[in-house]
Structures are given as structure tokens and as C-alpha cells.
Amino acid sequence: MTLLADPEVRSEVPEPRNPSTTRRLFGLLVPYRGKLVIIGLLAVVTIGLNLLGPILLGRATDLIFTGLVSRGLPAGATEEQVLAQLRAEGKDTLANVISTVDFVPGQGVDFDTLGKLLLLILGLYVIGSMSMLMQGRVVNTIVQHAVFKLREEIDAKLTRLPLAYFDRNPRGEILSRVSNDVDNLQRTVQLSIGQMLTSVISVFGVLAIMLVISVQLAVLVLICVPIALVLAAWISKRAMPKFAEQWQSTGALNAHVEEMYSGHALITAFGRQEQAAREFAARNDTMYRSSFSAQAISGLIGPATRFITDLNYVLVAVVGALRVASGSVSIGDVQAFIQYSGMFSRPIIDVANFSGQLQSGIASAERVFELLDEPEQSPAPARPATVSPVRGHVEFSRVSFRYTPDKPLIDDLSLSAAPGRLVAIVGPTGAGKTTLGNLLLRFYELDGGRILLDGTDITTLTREELRSAIGLVSQDTWLFEGTIAENIAYGRPGATRNEVIEAAKAMCVDRFVRSLPDGYDTVLDEEHGGLSAGERQLITLARAFLAQPAILLLDEATSSIDTRTEVLIQQAMTSLRAGRTSFVIAHRLSTIRGADLIVVMDQGAVVERGTHEELMAARGFYARLYSA
Template identity: 70%
Template sequence: MANAAERRPGTVRRLLELLRPYRLRMALVVLLGTGATAFNLAGPKLIGNATDMAFAGVVSRGLPPGASKQEVIADLRAEGDHTLANVLSTADVVPGQGVNFQALGQLLLFTLLLYLAGGLCMLVQGRLVAYIAQHTMYRLRERVAEKLTRLPLGYFDRSSRGEILSRVTNDVDNLQRTLQQTLGHMVNSLFAVCGVMAVMLMLSPMLAGLVLVSVLVAAAGALSISRRARPRFAEQWKSTGSLNGYVEEMYTGHAVVRTYGRRAVAERTFDEHNETLYRATTRAQTLSGLISPVTRFVTDLNYVLVAVVGALKVATGTMSIGSVQSFMQYSGMFTQPIIDMANFSAQLQSGTASAKRIFEVLDEPEQRPAPARPVRPARVRGRVDFQRVSFRYEPDAPLIEDLSLTAEPGQLIAIVGPTGAGKSTLGNLLLRFYEVDAGRILLDGIDITEMTREDLRSRVGLVSQEPWLFAGTIAENIAYGRPGATQRDVVEAARAMCVDRFVRSLPDGYDTVLDDDSSTVSAGERQLITLARAFLAEPSILLLDEATSSVDSRTEVLIQQAMTSLRSGRTSFVIAHRLSTIRHADLILVMESGRVVERGTHSELIAAEGAYARLYAS
């Protein structure tokens, strides 16, 4: 596993792989970014030309008509006004002509059209980026959802539901925001930096060098801060997952929390999680928040230096006023993408941290894949053989060792024993929620690993001691056991499992909507609904894990009578603590420490005066 993790590509590379299906659209994004940059680059130069044109026209009004530019400059130098002479030497002055408003208007109109074209390119680019980001996250959510269906039950046992939900929702949403906010901007910023630097070098290599040095200083500071912020963002999203997990746990068990007077303790624990998240977020945001002030200070200082040096160059006649104005605009255009990239780096760090958490889910070891040519029995009689099965949840903690048992079709097999003996684990192994470490389990002589999990589980009806109902009507919850079941099928199953009698007393009957925690019906009634669901599925094998633990004695007797007809021709495994409910079982298995220590009928085991007799007497 370690070697596999080392060979795994980095987070950024894997993000780029997610974008690969959209490479043509990405190429169009780059092309539009290039076009927008080119149009915007021409603007300051044209505005500088317009400034020079207006300046030359205004100055030329006060000059004697008919004189040449060289004569005017020579006269100024003779009078000792060298500064004005230097300024005029860089301007296209025609003495006495004035401002050519027609040419100036055409130049400004052309500049406006270029800016409109650049804006249109950015608009289309923004739509493309939104499409790419949304569809990429759509596919990523699908991958995560499919991955969760392929993960073994052990992953969910060791991970809180809140933590899993945080990765699937919060982290994916954060990554989506990162892609949408930075994808197009980063492309545009990169082209803008390269293009603007090329233009500035043509205008003035010295000023361009000054700008480049200041920007490199700002970039070095931003990079240093960004590196320090990266682990803080990882801590922030980890703390978010922990907080969500705790909130989900406390909300699910709010009745228990209040019953035992643990509200104050729960609030203190929540405050601790909240404080941890607050501190992690504060550290991350404080560090990332330093990037903008640092880069802004350096770029503002650079702006002042360019203005001062540019003014000196105008005064010495080495640059025109319009060229200096253009250069100052280009300076802002050069530094702004640097500031943007520095600001986006914080969002990138946050998004990368979320992406890493998502990829951790995608990298989890999956359950054993389905066989290439699965066996699908046409009819299952229900013979189940456990042949020398061994299993342990933890490598150093044996649970089931060398267990063998056989259940004949139609038999009622009861499994009893103290807590932790491995009774429920047998059901988990039969349903392949976990894979055996050694031995094998046969269904009608077929190794269950040669069947698909879906085919296997469709033939087993499970009713656990913790009934699960989804938010919907009672009829929908019962019909969940058989897709396409009619209302008549639902009612028949409900009558067989003693559900119909209490459903009829409800105002909305079978259309009664159950909320998330099913508080509209009692715990025993919830269990009855799950039994009706299993009845409707008509499975070949029944697995009842303390299925009657939440019902009263009278209802339990009624259910036992109904189960007699349900079990006809079906193999049934009943895990029970109340031994009175399994006295008529065909075979009773007594488990201790993962082993079957006794087996036989109720009367045989009582007569043996062994472990079962002691359990029964207690």
C-alpha cells in the first residue's frame, strides 16, 4: 500500500487529469484569453498616442505658424528653456495647426472597439470556464458516489457519517469554487504578464527592469506566505469534517443526550470542535490575507518609482508624455495579474486541500471485484454451508476461527450467545458485507464469491435490530423491498406482518409520511414496517438479527405466527437474545468467542446442561 501511495500522482496532476476530457474547450479558453489579452494590450498604447496627439495639438496653438518644429526647438534652447525643448522633441508638433479632432476621435473609437472585443472574449471565456468547472465537478461527484458503493463496510465503520458527508459536499463545493474562480483568471493573468512585459521592454527597458524587480520581490513574498498557509488550509478542512461528524452524531442521538443530562457536555465538546475550526480557519485566512497587502505595497511603491523616473525621462526628452502614460498603465496591467495570482493562490491552497481529501476517498481500497463470469443460479433452494470459516475485524484480534455449519433448505437456524460472540458477524459474512479470511460459504453448493453481490443480496431478506426507514410514506417504505410492487402487494405484506392494524388508525393511513427519524411511529412499529418490507421481497433466505427486540410480547407472538408461513420453503437465520422466541427452531447454535460450542434442538441443549442451559436459566 505504501508503494502504491508513493506511485500515485500528485493532487495538482490528478486535477489536471480531471480536466483532460475538456481539453478542446480548455484550448478555446486559452485562445480567448490570448485574444482578450492582445486587445487589452493595444489599448494603453493607443491611448498614449491619443494623449501625445492632444498634447501636440494644444502646444502647437501657441507656436508661430509657418515655423518648423526644429526651428521652434532651437529658439527655445537659445532662450535657455531646455526642458520644454526636450518635451517638444518627443512630440509630433506642427506649429499653429491645433488639435486634429477628427483623427483623435477615430483613434479613440478604434480603441473603444478593441476594448469591447476584449470584453466579449472574456465573456465567452467565462461561460466556457463555468461549463468546464460545473461538468468536472458533476463527474467527480459521480465518481465519489460510485466509489462509496464499492467501498467495504469496514470503511464506513471506521469513518463518521459527518466526515464522509463533509468530503462529498463541502470539499467538492470548495473545489468547484476554486476551479471556477481561478481557471480563467490564471490563464488570463499568465498571458497578461508575458504580453505586458514584452510591450514594456519595447517602450523602456530600464523602466521594465524596475517593474520586474519589484514584482519579483512581491512574488517571492507571496510564495513564502502561500507555502506557510498550505498546511493551515488542510487543517481547516479536516476540522470542518470533524465538526460536521460531531454535529451529525449529536443530532442523531439528541434524545439520548437529553435523557442522560449530557447537554452541557455535548455543548462543551461542540465548543471545542468549533474553537479548533475557528483557530485553524483564522490561521489559514490570516496568512492568506497577508498576501494582498504585501503585494499591494510593493506594487504601489513600484507605481511611484515609475511615475518619478518616467517624469525625469520626459524632462530629458527620452520619452514622450503619452509613452510614460502608456507605461504607467502597462505597469498597472503587469502588477494587477501578479496581485490576482497571489490572491488566487490562497484559494488554490484551499481547493488543493479539499481535492486531496476527495482523492483520499477515491484511493481507499475497494471491496473484492465481482467475478468475470459470475454464477447466477436460476433457483435458490436455500442450503447454506459455512466451511471452516475464519474472520477477524482487526489482524491481531481473532473473532471467528474455523467455524463450520450447515443449514438445510427450509430450516430455522437460531444463533444465540453472549454479546461479542460473533453472531451478527455471520450475517455480515453471508451478505458479503465483509469477506472471510479463510474458508468459504456455499449457497446451494455455489461459493458466494462466484456470485455478484447484487444477485446474492437480492436472495437474502435482512431485518436488523436497528430498523432503517427513509423519509417517505409508509407504503413507499414497504414497497422498497420489491421494485414495482402494487398497492395490493403492500397491503398484503402489511397484514401478514401486523402492520395493517396500526396503519389503519393513522389519519393518512398508508400515505402517512415518515420524517427522517420516523418519530411519527414507535420503535416497535418501525420494526414491523421493516419486517413487512422483507416479507414483500420474498427472499430465499431470511436473516433476522434481533428483529423482534423492539416489539411487545403480544405482537411478537403474532409475528412469530406470521413468520411460520413466511419461512415455508425458505432457510431462516434468527439471531436472538430472548431465548423464548427460538424454542421451536430446527437447530440452535450456541456461539462463544467466535466458535460454535453447542448445537441441537432446544430440548437437546437443555438436557445437555451446557452453555445453552446456563443462558436459558439466566
């Protein structure tokens, strides 16, 4: 718990450490090359059809304009005669304007041709929209599959991470990476495929057409593009660290909320609600400030680039009007060019606006990839050894271990447990008792020495085979959301209902389950269905009983059970332990008086060993503990 932490939360976040994060992010799409090609083809079709629209609309404008102008001209005259007459009358501008189009003097608007042209434009836009719809569907399919596989990869990674990783990282922080960061990453990839690919194709297509219409106007447009891009890149560079800080603070806030929720009873009991609220407010304020800064900085990109493109639009309109007046281009061409100018600027604005999301997505991607790059537990041996059947002889040979390099915990410890014997491990808090169990299960790797199971080094076994031979009941009860019967049956997949009930009866679970309205079908939720701590611990004991392991590891397994029930459990455990090696870690020394061997630990070392009577007669450390 961090209830006593300084409520002022500070966070210094550097810029992303891995420059290949962007490449790795979009590398998620590499397996879908074929569909990416389809997306590219659909984008070409969509943009190609949309690019034809302004040209045809320009032709429609020219038809209307020439029809209106030619209707007032003398019929039967040729174009040359009309132009010569207009210039003779001093109407040079009008002559220049109509010289850029074909017209028939005396003929009005050709509505038949105009109608066909408008229908063609409508058809092109309809087909383009359908192509865009198909493109969006394929994009969504690719992204969902890619993120689905990424989540599977993360889930598999979490199973391969050593327990030490979960010790040093709050659960809320890990959950934030798996949920919030992956969702943000997904949005980024989806927008990237949909926008960036379309924008690139659109920019080059529009540029080609603008160069055909007017090189001079196209050059004018191109002058403004580098200015907008440089401005967007400059702003994006300053937004990136803020997005990294935003998602880090999001993880820290989620970790705090998860901790406060799980420890609500403790917070209430000690009256720390106000302090917890202050810490939440501080973390929330940190997240607010980082999010506000990130969005405020990235939000400048859109207005800045839009100002440049709007200025460019005005210049094109003014210069285009002058070129129409000089007879260099037609009114329809200038209309089309203005549309193309907007189409050319729009992708740049979209990409600029999207850059904020891109920076946010890259920050989330780095957090996700950081998780995927965490060192994993040592791999299984290429040719694993096997121990079958497991007799249960366990030997700790000169074992050394420390959680942190500068703080030794266990040093040169040796211990042997014969098959079928009950070994009790006692000692003060922090002596290393639970650590021995974690080392036997290979939750942590040794710094020195060996642990042997029936003479075989446990590092030569697969973790699955090792752990399948050991039944663990810890002081922290773990029940998942499901029925009581399902929680008990978790100890042995495929167990029958009768076997589950027999295990429950042996561990005194049946007596209180029968009193529940739904009995063994009672569903345990996050609050464990109102069961007491002792009842929950009995269920975990029944689970271990059902598994029938060769080795039992009981870490304060009866700490939450009343004395009367504990006596009954001890009687049941006597039959369960028959022929099995059992390790019992206990603070309540009266419960382990009948152990075959009592190992007394202090500061990571075995200071005494023997039976209860032998240790009491020695009047040493154990005798003082027992008397206390």
C-alpha cells in the same frame, strides 16, 4: 458516541502527503481540452483588446498635449525651427518633451481625430468585455461538468467501499468530504481557470509591449517581480499545513454535530448536554484556530506583494518622468507604460491573493482523492458463477474472521443450514452472531475458510446475485424519506399497490397505517413521521415479506415489538419461512424454541447446537442462558 471524549481536541496535520495532488486536481479538466482551447482563445482576444487600450489612450494624450502646445507656436514654422528656437531661448526641457511627438505649429487639438480614437477605444473595450463574458460562461460550464462527474465518481466509490471503511470513519467526516471539500475544490478550479490562465497570458502580453515602449523601464519592472513571487511562495508554504488542518477540523466538527443531532434523545436522557456542548466548543475552537491561522498567514500575501508592486509603480513614475524630460519617450508613452505597469502587477497580485484559495483547495482535493484512493471491496469475478434456482442450503466451512488483526473474533467455525430450515443463533453480546450474518452477505471478507450457497462458494457469485437471494431485517431499522408504501415496495421494485398492502397486512402494518390521515401515502421524514420504533420495525419486516427471498436473515428483527404483536408476527413468519432457509439472531430465547436448529455461540465459536429440548436436556451453556 464520543460523549465521554476528552473535550480538549488536538490535531496534528502534516503537509500534504501526495505531491501530485495539484496535477491530479487540474487533471479533472483533461476531458475538456477542446473547451479549454476556446477559453484560451477568448482570453487572448480579451487581453489583446485590453492591451491596445493604453496605447491608444497614450496616443489620445499626445494629441491633446501637442494640440495645446502647438497652438501657442508660430504658424507656418517647421518642427525643426520651433525646436531650435526653444533651445536658443534655454527651454531645452520643453524642446525635449515635444520632440517625442509630431506637431504642427499653430494648430490646436485635432478633435476629429481625437473623437475617432476615443470611439475606437470604447469599441475595443466593449468587445473585450463581451469576450470576457463568454469566457466566464465556458469556464463555468467546464467546471460544473467536471465537478458533476467527480461527485458521480465519489458516489460510485462509496458503493464500492467495504463496510469496514464506514465503521472506522464517522458519517459526518465522510459527508464533509463529499460536500464541503468538493465545494471548496470547485471554487478553486473555477478561480484557477478564470484567473491563472488570464494572468499568464496578460503578463507575457504586457511584458512584450513594455519592452517595445522602453527597455529600461521594463527591466525596472522585472526586477520587482521575482521579489514578489519569492515572497508569495514563502508565505504560501507556511499556509498550506494550516489549510489542511482547517479542513480536517471541519470534518471532525461536522462528525460531532451529526452525532449529537442523531443522538439528541440519548444526550438529553442522560443529562449530557453540557458535556456535549463542551466538546462542541472544543472542536469549534480547534476549527477557529486552524482557520484563523490559515487565513491570517495567507492574508499576508496580498499586502506584501502589493507593497512591492506599489513601490515599483513609484519607481516607474519617477524614472518615466525623467525620461520624458530627456526626450527619450513621450508623455503618452509614459502614461501607457504606467497603465501597463499596473496591468503587469495586477495579475501577480491576483495570483498571490488567489494562492490562499489554491492552498485551501489543494487541502480539500487531497481529502477527496484520499477517499477515492481508499481500498475497495474485492471485485466481482471475471466469470461469476450462478445459482438458479436458489434452494437455500448454506454452509460455513472452517470460517475465520477478525475486525482487527490483533483481536480474533471467529476462528475455525463450521455450520450447515439445510434448505427450508429455521436456524436460530444465540449467545451473549459480542459472541459474533451478527458478524455471521454480515459475512453471509459479504459485507466483510473472510480471513479463512469458505461460505457455500447450494454448494457454490459465495465469493464466485456477484454480490448483487448473492444479496438478491437474502432478505435482511436488522435491529437497526432503516427507512428513507418517502411514503410508507414506497418504503415497503423497496423490497421488490415493480411491486403493485395490492402486493404492498398484502405484505403490510401479513406483518401487522396495515392496522396502524389505516389510522394515519394519509394511510399508505403518509410521508416519512427524518423523524419517521412520528412512528414508534416498533412500527418502524414492522415496516421493515413487511419489506422483507414482499421481497420473498430464498434466505431470511432476521437480526433481532422483533426486538422493538410488543409481545402480542410478536406472536402475530411469528405466525405470519411461519408461512413466509415455508420452503426458505431462515437465520434468526435473537436474545429473547422464548421466541426461538421451535427452531429446527439452535446454534449457541460464545467468543466467536460454536459451543453447542441442537433443538431446544436437546440443549435444555444437556444442561449446558444454552440451558443457563435460557434459565437466566
